[in-house]
Amino acid sequence: MVEVWLPYGDSEVCVRIPTASLLDVIKPKDIDVPPDPQEEIRSALKNPVGGKSIGDIAKSKTKVSIVLDESFFQINRMIIHTLIDELRSAGIRDEDVTLIIAHDPFRLSSEHDLPSNAGLFERLKIIRHSPGNCENAYFESPSGIKFYLNGDFPEADVKILVGMVEPHPLIGYTGGWELIIPGIADTNSSNEIFKLGLDEITRRGRLKDNPVYEEISGAAEKVHVDLALHIVMNGEFKVVKAFAGEVDKSFLEAVKFADSIYRIPVEDRADIVFISPGGS
Known part of the structure; x- marks a missing residue:
């Protein structure tokens, strides 16, 4: 045995x-962890995959909204500190930054996932998204599904998405436009889109021809997003790589890297x- x-x-x-x-x-395959994960994130922000750096984007702007994946508390703290440092350098005040904690319908929320109210986080406006309370920013998916967003995000001058990229049973991979839908969308639209997950083609690690991914990306891309930051972790939940830049380009680069860790051939x-x- x-x-x-x-x-x-x-x-x-x-x-x-x-x-x-x-x-x-x-x-998952073993992969070297960078000696300084925060520097890995900072380097990604300064060297975007498509689009402008965070400093160029935020220059001469005032209000910033950041949608944040609610999992992995310690990593999120490090990410936010790094982002805020870069935003300060561009002239953004802490008081003008709104942090929206995205809703994950597949995970029980915990107050422990929220950043501490001490220090930096006391100066930020922090919102936990409530999917049952969306009345703004109406859009449609490619198949005509109507959805509404948290109003705090579309109203910002600078809109940023921050998420972890890992295999997902319906979407294929987390991150990217998934931070918009279901992250800051209403309950009904999210439920309608996830019904497409009954199609046998939906599976972990599959984006091509995946109806759930196509509906989410086709609808959410109508929301103008200035920058996305995607984090790839190893099997021990440690940061191994960061990709920042235009949403789709940075997401697909992150997926390619994540595939090298999580996609294991079997005989x-x-x-x-x-x-x-x-x-x-």
Whole structure:
């Protein structure tokens, strides 16, 4: 028998498998972690993939809105500190920055995911998006699904998206326009779009011909976004690479890099597969 320990919350669960029946144990590929993750993020902001740097975008502007993935609290703190440093250099005051915590319908929200109210975060306007309270910014998806957005985002002079890029069972990969829908959209439109996930073509890591991804990107791209920052992590949830710039270009570069970590070839199909999402 072979013992395989799967991460489960803060602990692990042991699965015992007959040696002859075990095809493989698949994990994300090991990849070097940058010595200074904050410098990796700062470098991405100064060297965008398409579009302008954050300094050029924010110059002569006043109001900034940042949509932030609500997971990975410690990484988010580091990202926001780095972003604010760059915005200050461009003349933006902390008091003129709104931080919108995106809604994730597949994850229970926790107050622990919100940045601390101490220091820097006391000076920012912080909003947790409520998908049941959207009355502004009406748009349509390619198939005609109507959706509404959190009004604080479209009204800003500078609009920024910040998210983690990792495999998602319906969208293909998180990040990109997913931070708009469902991130800051209303409940009804998000539900309608995710019904498309019943199509068997939707799966983790697939963007091409994925109806959920196509609907989300086709609708959300109608919202003008100035900059996106995408973070790729390894299997231990540590920052390994950052991509900033135009939404689609930076997202696809991040997906390409994430594929090199998470897309693992297998020799044969198994009859039984035990899966762990990686623990907490």
